[in-house]
Amino acid sequence: MKILVGYKRVVDYNVRIQVKPDGSGVVSDGVKLSANPFDDIALEEALRLREKGIATEVIVATIGPADCQAHLRNGLAMGANRAIHVVTSDAIQPLTAARTLLKLIEKEQPQIVILGKQAIDDDCNQTGQMLAALWNRPQATFASKVDVTGNAVRVTREVDAGLETIEVDLPAVITTDLRLNEPRFIKLPDIMKAKSKPLETIEFAALAVESGDHLKTTNYAPPAKRSRGVMVKDAAELVAALKTKGLL
Amino acid sequence: MARILIIAEHLNGKLNSSTARCVTCAREIKPDAIDVLVLSEAPDSIAAEAAKIESVSKVLTVANPANAHALAAVCAPQIAAVAKNGYSHVFAPSTTFGKDLAPRVAALLGVAQVSDVMKANDAHTFQRPIYAGNAIVTVHAPADQILVATVRTASYPAAGNGANAAPIEAMNVSVELPTHTRFVELAQAKSDRPDLQSARRVVSGGRGVGSKENFAIIFQLADKLGAAVGASRAAVDAGYVPSDLQVGQTGKIIAPELYMAIGISGAIQHLTGIKDAGTIVAINKDGEAPIFEVADIGLVGDLFKLIPELEQALN
Ligand SMILES: Cc1cc2nc3c(=O)[nH]c(=O)nc-3n(C[C@H](O)[C@H](O)[C@H](O)COP(=O)(O)OP(=O)(O)OC[C@H]3O[C@@H](n4cnc5c(N)ncnc54)[C@H](O)[C@@H]3O)c2cc1C
Ligand SMILES: Nc1ncnc2c1ncn2[C@@H]1O[C@H](COP(=O)(O)O)[C@@H](O)[C@H]1O
Numbered sequence: 001m002k003i004l005v006g007y008k009r010v011v012d013y014n015v016r017i018q019v020k021p022d023g024s025g026v027v028s029d030g031v032k033l034s035a036n037p038f039d040d041i042a043l044e045e046a047l048r049l050r051e052k053g054i055a056t057e058v059i060v061a062t063i064g065p066a067d068c069q070a071h072l073r074n075g076l077a078m079g080a081n082r083a084i085h086v087v088t089s090d091a092i093q094p095l096t097a098a099r100t101l102l103k104l105i106e107k108e109q110p111q112i113v114i115l116g117k118q119a120i121d122d123d124c125n126q127t128g129q130m131l132a133a134l135w136n137r138p139q140a141t142f143a144s145k146v147d148v149t150g151n152a153v154r155v156t157r158e159v160d161a162g163l164e165t166i167e168v169d170l171p172a173v174i175t176t177d178l179r180l181n182e183p184r185f186i187k188l189p190d191i192m193k194a195k196s197k198p199l200e201t202i203e204f205a206a207l208a209v210e211s212g213d214h215l216k217t218t219n220y221a222p223p224a225k226r227s228r229g230v231m232v233k234d235a236a237e238l239v240a241a242l243k244t245k246g247l248l
Numbered sequence: 249m250a251r252i253l254i255i256a257e258h259l260n261g262k263l264n265s266s267t268a269r270c271v272t273c274a275r276e277i278k279p280d281a282i283d284v285l286v287l288s289e290a291p292d293s294i295a296a297e298a299a300k301i302e303s304v305s306k307v308l309t310v311a312n313p314a315n316a317h318a319l320a321a322v323c324a325p326q327i328a329a330v331a332k333n334g335y336s337h338v339f340a341p342s343t344t345f346g347k348d349l350a351p352r353v354a355a356l357l358g359v360a361q362v363s364d365v366m367k368a369n370d371a372h373t374f375q376r377p378i379y380a381g382n383a384i385v386t387v388h389a390p391a392d393q394i395l396v397a398t399v400r401t402a403s404y405p406a407a408g409n410g411a412n413a414a415p416i417e418a419m420n421v422s423v424e425l426p427t428h429t430r431f432v433e434l435a436q437a438k439s440d441r442p443d444l445q446s447a448r449r450v451v452s453g454g455r456g457v458g459s460k461e462n463f464a465i466i467f468q469l470a471d472k473l474g475a476a477v478g479a480s481r482a483a484v485d486a487g488y489v490p491s492d493l494q495v496g497q498t499g500k501i502i503a504p505e506l507y508m509a510i511g512i513s514g515a516i517q518h519l520t521g522i523k524d525a526g527t528i529v530a531i532n533k534d535g536e537a538p539i540f541e542v543a544d545i546g547l548v549g550d551l552f553k554l555i556p557e558l559e560q561a562l563n
Contacts, residue, residue, distance in 0.1 A: 016516065017382035026383050094351065095360055118498070123378050124363050129320065129351035138321055138429040141348045144491065154432065158491045159344040160445065160500065161259055162436040166319065169428040178481065178498055179491060214360035214393065219386040223377065226523060229544035235557035238529065241545050245527055247449075247506050248562075 001170075003046040004108055005080065006101060006115035006127065007060040008036045009071040013120055019222045026220060035071060038116025040078075040183040041176040045146060046114055047079045048181065054148050057081045059108060063100050065089050069199065076194035077186045083197070084108075088204035094122075095212025098130035103207045105135060110171065112153070117142050117175040128175035138168035141175040250279035250371045252337040255327060256286045256298055257318075257345045263297040265446045266341030266399075268406035271301050273399040274339055275407065276368040281305040284414075285330055287323050289316040295416045302408040307416045317431035318345055324352035325423045331357060331394055336371070342398035342501070343445070354396035361396040362387055366403040376400070380497045381520040401445065402503035402524045437490050441467075444493060447476035449506040450525075452495055454518075455482035456511020456532065456551060463488045465555050466510060472562055478502070480512045496521035511551050514539025531555075 011017065012032040019026055035043075049055040060075035062068050063086040072083040086100055105113065118125035132139035140146075140155035144163065147154040148170075157164045158177045232238045242248045252274040257264040267284065274282045283306045284298040291309035298307045308330065314322050331338050331353070338353060340346030342364045354361040367375040372389045374397065389395045444450065451473060453466035463483075470477045478495040479488065495502060497517040503524035510531045512518060519542060522528060530543035533550050540546045547554060 011379070013380075013517070017379040019383045026379065093360060095355065095358075098355060120497070121379060123380065123497070124361075125347050126351035126354070126361050126363060129348060130355035130361075132321070133324060133352040133355035136426075138426070139348070139352065140429075141320075142344060157344075159348075159434075160492060162434060162490065162492050164434045165432040167430045167432050172428075177491075179485065212358075212360060214390050215362065216388045217385045218388060221384045221386075223381055223384055223523065226528070226542040226544075228541055229528075229546065231540075231546045231548070234547070234549075235554055235561045238545060238547050238558060239561040242506070242527075242529070245544075247527055 001055050001112065002057045002059065002108055002110040003049060003055045004104060004110040004113045005039065005043045005046050005058060005060045006113070007039045007043060007062050007072065007075045008116070008119050009033050009062060009064055009068050010036045010119055010121040013037055019220045023219045023221060033071070035074060036116050036119050038118060038120070038176050038178070041178065041180050042114040042116055043075055043078055043080060044181045044183040045176060049112070049148060055112070059084060059110070061101065061104055062086070063088060063092060063097055063204070072199055073194050074186065076197040076199070077190040078184065079190070081197065083199045085199060085201045086204050086207065087201060093213045093215060094124045094126035095130055095214070096209060097127045098134055099209045099212055100204070100207060101127070101131050102134050103209060112170065113173045115173065115175050117177055128173050132173040135173070138172040139175070140166055140168050140172060142177045143174050144177050144179045146174060146180065250277050250336045251281040251334055252277065252279045252283070252339055253331055253335040254282065254284045255338065255340040255346070255349065256284050256294060257341055257343060258286070258288065258294045261290065261293055263294050264341070264343070265406045266343050266346070266401045267298060268301045268409065269401040269404040270339045270341050270399045271303055271407040272404040273365060273368060274337070275303050277337070277371045279337070279371070283308055285310070285327065287312070287315040287326055289313050299414040299416055300409050300412050302412050304412055304414040307414050309416060309418050310421050311418065314425050318349070319429050319431060320349040320352045321429040322425050323349055324356055325425065326421045327353045328356040329421050329423045330419065335394060338394060338396045340398050342400045346398045350396055350398050357394050357396065359393045359396055360389060361398070362389060363398050364400040365397050366400045377520070380516055381523060382516065400501060402501045437492065441470060442474065442476040444476040444478055445500055445502060447504055449473050449475035450478050450502060450504045451475045451508045451510065452478035452480065452512060453483055453488070453510050454480035454512030455486065457483060457488060460488045465552070469555055469559060472559055475506070480518050509539050509543070510555070512539055513537045514542065
């Protein structure tokens with residue numbers, strides 16, 4: 001069985017994003033880029049399913065600009081068998097991403113598609129659900145445990161009320177939550193090996209995807225700032241301060 | 249003409265307050281109608297609750313055993329069908345329920361979704377956070393499409409409850425429902441404490457609390473204050489508390505009147521979850537911890553010494 005993994009490149013989670021003074025965007029020059037943390041978890045899960053003998057091949061896919069190749073090589077170094085790069089210089093929105101990934105599904109016929117639950121740049125949390133809808137297949141979002149049994153998979157999901165378990169027939173889309181696994185570190189020899197693994201490049205236009213980029217962003221603003229308050233020296237002062245604010 | 253359809257969130261026969269928060273967001277648009285849709289096996293009591301929410305025009309119910317559990321793959325085609333009855337907007341709360349469901353509805357309708365609406369400038373212009381809340385963008389959606397959005401519940405108080413008596417209408421929706429997705433179980437930690445997402449007070453512990461056993465000290469303080477308990481990701485990852493207590497970018501986004509962060513450093517991903525809190529109190533032994541940059545009241549010291557003193561002072 002093949003597994004397709006969504007592997008988006010985003011601004012590294014440690015970077016403190018700054019909004020440009022003119023509100024036209026965020027400062028991106030020289031900012032560190034990394035794999036979306038949820039996508040590293042997605043890839044790790046796929047690799048574990050291959051190591052268990054459930055999957056035979058793991059494919060990482062990115063829709064992004066031409067310089068995403070190094071990012072995909074990282075995915076290959078982590079252990080993916082091959083990579084697909086859909087090249088577009090435009091930042092696409094989730095509906096377009098889902099329609100593009102559907103084209104790759106039609107081509108590759110994976111049984112399981114694993115995406116991150118959200119990309120930490122746009123924080124949309126949409127693509128996996130949209131893809132499952134377009135594919136007319138099940139979705140198991142926010143997964144913290146994945147058990148494949150024959151033609152179905154049992155997924156434990158982190159929901160507000162606790163942990164929900166659902167069973168879905170394959171093929172299906174799974175999206176990862178943080179506690180599904182801890183991604184492995186890439187070892188130096190694997191980086192060398194990754195250089196010879198297949199990396200297929202497809203021009204976005206060649207897939208003839210109907211654009212779903214319906215939203216226009218006009219302004220970027222920094223969030224309302226909370227300012228530093230007062231320091232108290234002990235518990236009694238804390239209680240007094242809370243009383244003054246009418247909170248006790 | 250704006251007609252907004254709000255998808256009711258409910259569990260065990262009870263309406264979640266996230267639904268009334270969506271109503272407040274919908275009101276910002278000054279729509280012609282705000283209808284609430286209840287999909288359930290037995291929707292009557294839930295619909296009765298929804299009908300009381302101020303500004304709700306009508307409550308629609310779809311009773312179907314297939315709706316016993318909120319499975320997105322089952323709910324989405326029904327919602328898409330109802331939305332096509334002249335609705336301009338479909339709103340769901342930005343809870344795990346709405347986040348799972350709304351994009352599936354949007355894709356079936358072939359439209360975009362606006363996630364985590366924190367302000368509606370007008371019927372098709374919204375503000376939402378990106379980059380873990382480090383930037384707020386203004387997005388414009390096309391007026392000639394149904395707009396699907398999730399509402400950031402921490403940005404909106406719940407619409408008032410009681411005076412309204414909106415009509416309730418049972419609907420038949422004839423769409424084919426998939427059987428490829430089946431509910432197995434929901435493991436819910438039983439707790440008599442207030443619900444984290446709607447509590448007026450929250451006491452959260454972080455890695456500094458040190459262990460599952462030590463977390464008792466956080467629970468005790470919370471009980472004293474009648475507060476809900478929350479946690480940082482580090483505390484959840486370390487197994488001190490269950491995952492549904494996580495506050496932050498990838499956990500719960502909350503807006504209590506009082507938030508106490510104890511043994512929490514204040515990583516950006518955590519702060520995203522509490523930026524709408526009324527008053528933030530931080531207790532941390534490291535005076536340089538970033539949590540103090542946003543705390544309204546800060547206290548530097550060892551939590552194991554300070555919490556018992558705090559409980560004393562509260563008596
Ligand atoms: C994609 C992604 C998503 C994330 N989502 C979230 C999220 O939703 N929520 C979240 O919280 N984090 C999230 N994180 C993790 C986040 O980056 C931090 O790692 C995490 O918040 C740290 O938790 P902490 O403050 O408890 O631990 P630490 O950063 O280790 O801080 C512990 C604090 O306790 C203090 N301390 C220790 N002992 C004592 C004592 N005896 N008395 C008083 N103080 C003491 C220390 O001084 C320190 O400041 C996410 C990370 C990533 C990459
Ligand atoms: N451009 C992209 N390339 C590859 N995967 C993507 C892309 N956009 C979204 N995804 C996948 O969809 C997930 C959710 O993204 P989003 O809906 O944007 O929050 C990500 O974690 C990825 O797995």
